[in-house]
Amino acid sequence: MEGVLVMSTTEIKRIKSKVKTNSKYVSLITWIVMIYFVFSVVMLIRAAFLPEEAFTATPGLIFWQITIPINAGFSFNINIPMEVLPNYEPERFQAKAAFITYHSIYLLTYTSVLLYGIRQLTYILWSITDGHTPFTINNSVRLRNIAFAAIGNALLAGHIATICISIFVTQIFSMNILNISFSGLIIGSLLLVISQIFRYGAYLQEQYDTTL
Incomplete structure (x- = not known):
């Protein structure tokens, strides 16, 4: 029995050590996403002060690519799906309005949901290192909340972006229920x-x- 107990304790320590390592990776990913978020906000503010002529809208097969200059030789671009911004002629809409509108929605939906999911995952990893099992009600609720956030984002983000583009950019209402x-x-x-x-x-x- 002592040998079994020692093996069990050793295994738990090994698992917790791996979880701590994974927690560091998750923290690194969190910082990367936050840096991207801050950079994107800076680009959004910069875009608000640029003239319309500084924006370039290039249609592709499934995306519009809208580009703004950063400095000599560098630029920042976003891709807007055709389901959100239909394949109009570039002269029929303002690229600046499209950039600001879609990028704002993207930051409020996709990026915020990603940060929320990473934060909940961090709590789960911390609970494993602090306790003796990952199977807790709190961790179940955290996973459920991540699931609801992912499903809600999958169902609504595209439609929210489409409605905002219709109101602030094209003034032409279009909706694809499969978006x-x-x-x-x-x-x-x-x-x-x-x-x-x-x-x-x-x-x-x-x-x-309870049986112990």
Whole structure:
């Protein structure tokens, strides 16, 4: 029994060590996303003070690419899906308005949801290092919240962007009900399933602890 107990303790320590390492990676990713977020906000503010002539709108097969200059030899561009900004002639809309509108929506939806998900994942990793099991009700709720955020973003972000583009850019209302992120729906659904597994694991852990 002592040998089994030692192995179990050693295994737990090894797992916690790996979790701490992964927590550092998650923290690094968080900083990268935050730096990108701050940089994007700076570009958004810069775009507000640039003249219309500084913006270049280039149509592609599935995206509009709108570019603004940063300094000599450098530029910043965003891609707007054709489902959001239809394939109009560039003269029919203002590239500046399209850039500011879509980039603002992108920061408020995709980037904020990503930061929220990373933050919740960080809490989950911390709980593993502080406790003896990842299967807790709190972690189940965190995974469920990430899932709801991912599903909500997948269903609504594209439509919100389309409506804002219609109001502030083209003044032509168009809506594609299929303008949703299927990958986001799949990820969110999988996270919902995993959250239920964590909830059941928390129940089993509670039953086990009460028998000790």
